[in-house]
Amino acid sequence: MEIKIMKNILNRNQNKADEVRDLLESKKVLMVNIISSPGSGKTTLLEKTCEALVSNYKIGIIEGDITTDRDARRLQKYEIPIIVINTEGGCHLDSHSISKALESFDLDNLDVIFIENVGNLICPSSFDLGEAFKLALVSTAEGDDKPAKYPLLFREAKAIILNKIDLIPYSNFNYQSFTNDLRRINGGIIKFDVSCTKGNGMNKWFEWISEQIKK
Amino acid sequence: MEIKIMKNILNRNQNKADEVRDLLESKKVLMVNIISSPGSGKTTLLEKTCEALVSNYKIGIIEGDITTDRDARRLQKYEIPIIVINTEGGCHLDSHSISKALESFDLDNLDVIFIENVGNLICPSSFDLGEAFKLALVSTAEGDDKPAKYPLLFREAKAIILNKIDLIPYSNFNYQSFTNDLRRINGGIIKFDVSCTKGNGMNKWFEWISEQIKK
Numbered sequence: 059m060e061i062k063i064m065k066n067i068l069n070r071n072q073n074k075a076d077e078v079r080d081l082l083e084s085k086k087v088l089m090v091n092i093i094s095s096p097g098s099g100k101t102t103l104l105e106k107t108c109e110a111l112v113s114n115y116k117i118g119i120i121e122g123d124i125t126t127d128r129d130a131r132r133l134q135k136y137e138i139p140i141i142v143i144n145t146e147g148g149c150h151l152d153s154h155s156i157s158k159a160l161e162s163f164d165l166d167n168l169d170v171i172f173i174e175n176v177g178n179l180i181c182p183s184s185f186d187l188g189e190a191f192k193l194a195l196v197s198t199a200e201g202d203d204k205p206a207k208y209p210l211l212f213r214e215a216k217a218i219i220l221n222k223i224d225l226i227p228y229s230n231f232n233y234q235s236f237t238n239d240l241r242r243i244n245g246g247i248i249k250f251d252v253s254c255t256k257g258n259g260m261n262k263w264f265e266w267i268s269e270q271i272k273k
Numbered sequence: 274m275e276i277k278i279m280k281n282i283l284n285r286n287q288n289k290a291d292e293v294r295d296l297l298e299s300k301k302v303l304m305v306n307i308i309s310s311p312g313s314g315k316t317t318l319l320e321k322t323c324e325a326l327v328s329n330y331k332i333g334i335i336e337g338d339i340t341t342d343r344d345a346r347r348l349q350k351y352e353i354p355i356i357v358i359n360t361e362g363g364c365h366l367d368s369h370s371i372s373k374a375l376e377s378f379d380l381d382n383l384d385v386i387f388i389e390n391v392g393n394l395i396c397p398s399s400f401d402l403g404e405a406f407k408l409a410l411v412s413t414a415e416g417d418d419k420p421a422k423y424p425l426l427f428r429e430a431k432a433i434i435l436n437k438i439d440l441i442p443y444s445n446f447n448y449q450s451f452t453n454d455l456r457r458i459n460g461g462i463i464k465f466d467v468s469c470t471k472g473n474g475m476n477k478w479f480e481w482i483s484e485q486i487k488k
Contacts, residue, residue, distance in 0.1 A: 095310045096394045096423060097415025124395065126422055147425065149364065149395040177422070178395055179311045180339065180364040199414030199440065200312025207341055207392070208311060210362065225414065228443055230470065255445065 071185055075153035078160065078188025085165040087118075088271050089173065091187050093211055094195035095204075096177030099221040101129045102254040103195060104172055108136040110264045115169040115271055120159050122151040122176045129174060139163055150182040151175055157188075170271045179204070183211040190270070191216035194247075198222045199229060202236035209243050217248040219263065224253040286400055290368035293375065293403025300380040302333075303486050304388065306402050308426055309410035310419075311392030314436040316344045317469040318410060319387055323351040325479045330384040330486055335374050337366040337391045344389060354378055365396040368403050385486045394419070398426040405485070406431035409462075413437045414444060417451035424458050432463040434478065439468040 082089050092100050108117055119140045121130045130142045141159040143151060151173065163171070173189065175182040183192070194215035196204050199222050205212040212218065218240065226233065240247065248266070252259035297304050307315050323332055334355045336345045345357045356374040358366060366388065378386070388404065390397040398407070409430035411419050414437050420427040427433065433455065441448065455462060463481070467474035 095312060095392070095415075096419055097310065097412070124423060124425075128418055128422060147395075147399075149393075176395070177310070178364075178393060180362075180391070180393055181396065184362075197312070197414060199412060199437065200310075203343055204311055207343060208339060210339075222414065225440060225443055228440055 068184070071153050074157050075186040075188040078153055078157050079190075081160065081165070082171075082188065082190070085168075087165055087168050087171060088273075089171040089187070089189045090267075090270075091173045091175060091182075091189035091192045092195060093175045093179070093182045093192055093215070094177065095179045095197075095200060098177075098195045098197040098200065099254045100174045100177070100195055101132050103219065103221065104133060104174060106254050106257075106260060107172070107264070107267065108133065108138065110260070111170075111268065111271075112136050112138065114268070116167055118163050118168045118171040120151075120156065120171060120173045122174060124148070124176060139168075145176055149176060149178050149180075150185050151187060152185050153187050170267075179208045179211060183214055194218040195221055198226050198231040201230075202232040203239070205236065205239040205243050212240060212243045212247065215244070215247060217250070217266070219250045219252055221252055221254055223251050223258060224256045283399070286368050289372055290401040290403040293368055293372050294405075296375065297380070297386075297403065297405070300383075302380055302383050302386060303488075304386045304402075304404045305482075305485075306388045306390060306397075306404035306407045307410060308390045308394070308397045308407055308430070309392065310394045310412075310415060313392075313410045313412040313415065314469045315389045315392070315410055316347050318434065318436070319348060319389060321469050321472075321475060322387070322479065322482065323348065323353065325475070326385075326483065326486075327351050327353065329483070331382055333378050333383045333386040335366075335371065335386060335388045337389060339363070339391060354383075360391055364391060364393050365400050366390055366402060367400050371402045385482075394423045394426060398429055409433040410436055413441050413446040416445075417447040418454070420451065420454040420458050427455060427458045427462065430459070430462060432465070432481070434465045434467055436467055436469055438466050438473060439471045 117138045121142045127142045192215045250263045332353045336357045342357045407430045465478045
């Protein structure tokens with residue numbers, strides 16, 4: 059019974075996701091769905107990415123948050139269009155809310171939309187939002203066992219950013235164990251080791267995401 | 274329609290939670306429901322707590338995990354009863370799975386049961402498992418804005434452990450802002466500032482939880 063209900067929700071989500079994907083392809087807009095635990099650094103990643111890319115590309119942001127517009131306010135300084143979706147307790151975004159959010163953008167005037175999903179390593183991974191791809195973000199402070207313990211996101215994502223590598227010396231994060239688990243789950247995943255706040259490794263990420271936008 | 278379904282699930286959960294709570298009260302077993310993001314340090318907290326308390330109290334553990342028994346294996350060394358609940362993708366524990374897990378314990382021979390919920394700052398907060406109280410855990414590496422952005426858990430919890438205080442010098446965590454938000458959401462919450470790995474502040478936690486068990 060419960061499984062059936064879940065299936066209906068997922069089916070309805072999928073149909074709308076396919077519509078969203080078709081629309082964005084026709085408008086040549088890349089949409090990236092960023093998923094992580096709370097506090098892995100999604101907003102800081104977006105701040106640094108906007109800073110690096112905003113002079114070359116037209117960027118839009120969809121901010122998924124349970125409540126508050128704190129993340130959106132951190133991004134206002136880039137003077138780009140930002141839509142906040144407050145889920146009011148909901149643990150993920152779905153394609154219907156994304157479809158509505160897209161109505162507020164001028165899609166003919168955008169190259170890329172970054173979705174900052176609700177901070178949750180589990181539920182958002184099950185929902186296709188019509189994105190070009192999912193980007194996983196995980197911080198070294200969360201420990202090296204996250205891919206093994208929460209495999210779905212890491213299996214679904216095209217790329218992963220390992221953030222806060224500057225904290226490795228102060229923690230018991232085992233880089234080799236993390237990488238081995240990750241490769242076992244998703245051998246083809248593209249990986250960036252960075253510190254969003256200190257700047258380490260960020261240029262590689264900027265280059266790669268720029269290429270994806272230009273494609 | 275969806276709201277109605279959610280209500281039914283929550284009602285069924287609540288009835289069973291009340292049963293569980295009655296059972297545990299009659300057996301004088303304290304059950305603590307530990308909730309946090311992935312990687313905040315739930316398992317490390319349990320390791321240190323078992324180490325400190327296992328000679329004085331009879332401890333049982335329920336490990337909620339999406340997949341794997343990694344956390345349970347880390348706790349095996351204390352030779353205490355541990356039940357693993359693999360949710361197979363599910364984002365929270367519910368009172369029905371807890372009720373079943375309790376059948377495997379000898380409740381006459383236990384003082385306290387710690388539940389390590391699935392790593393998720395959102396969904397588990399909505400589910401009463403029949404616990405005596407919820408314990409929130411949050412790491413400084415997640416940033417100071419967690420109470421404001423994910424208020425439900427912090428409103429529901431009796432106590433909060435702020436973990437990884439040893440990382441504050443290497444991050445932009447604003448302690449005052451964290452504390453102000455927390456007090457605004459839940460003025461009566463009991464707070465412990467600790468580093469589970471380094472040991473700072475742990476004695477206060479051990480004393481307090483011992484008192485709760487003895488009550």
